[in-house]
Amino acid sequence: MKERAKKPKLYIGGCLCGAVRFEATGPAEKPHTCSCRMCQRHTGALTAPWVEFPSDRVTWTGPAGKPSVYRSSDYSSRAFCPTCGSSLGAIDDKPVVALLLGAFDKPAAKELMPAYHTNRGGRPKWWHVEVGAG
Template structure:
């Protein structure tokens, strides 16, 4: 049986990584630092042992958010990618995985900062008129500068067709 291989990276493709094996402790962190770092209400994280983690393109920029934690992000597009807490593993943001559906969070941490209204989200009204149409999605896709959800040999693509993109 072969070990799971997870790849991922930032939105623009300047920083890419590879993680082999299980992504441990997949969780949603609600602490205020993670909220600020993600620009969101929580940050989904999971850990991979340092020896099973490798950058495959580019180098992240780092911000030391506390004495014991540094956070890696893409300097070009700002995508939050890593949480390095000076331990035996590197935490990766689960949304930066090429297949984020492959790792399901198993728990939550720092609930004192969790939004009190999260339990109501499934009951929010859905406005179908605001959903992107197939035609709009094609238009956005044709001009998108977002890196595809797979490794590419070249970044940025000088010739979009050479990368199999249309």
């Protein structure tokens, strides 16, 4: 009997208004949180939760197509909805799309749980982030 190949997991999400939607096929890579100043400004939050996918595994499916981008550094652009302004993630020059966990339809999926935290020094001393304590 022939074994069936395991189908990659599909992750779906999008912006607040639904104009920009995405589908990303797993596995999800490098789920983490970040408290750098750029992530704070991009999201309006003290800590941003991210997960990465190779860009060839992310498809933009909503009526607006691809998100708008702002060139935020010499290696990456921040992605957002041109209609509602929702932050969606970052599109890196290396073929990686980092998506914000809050943009997923099911952000509580266990495999999306951040495994580490970067740029701890960027957060206020009173802000405590526990990663991996699930």
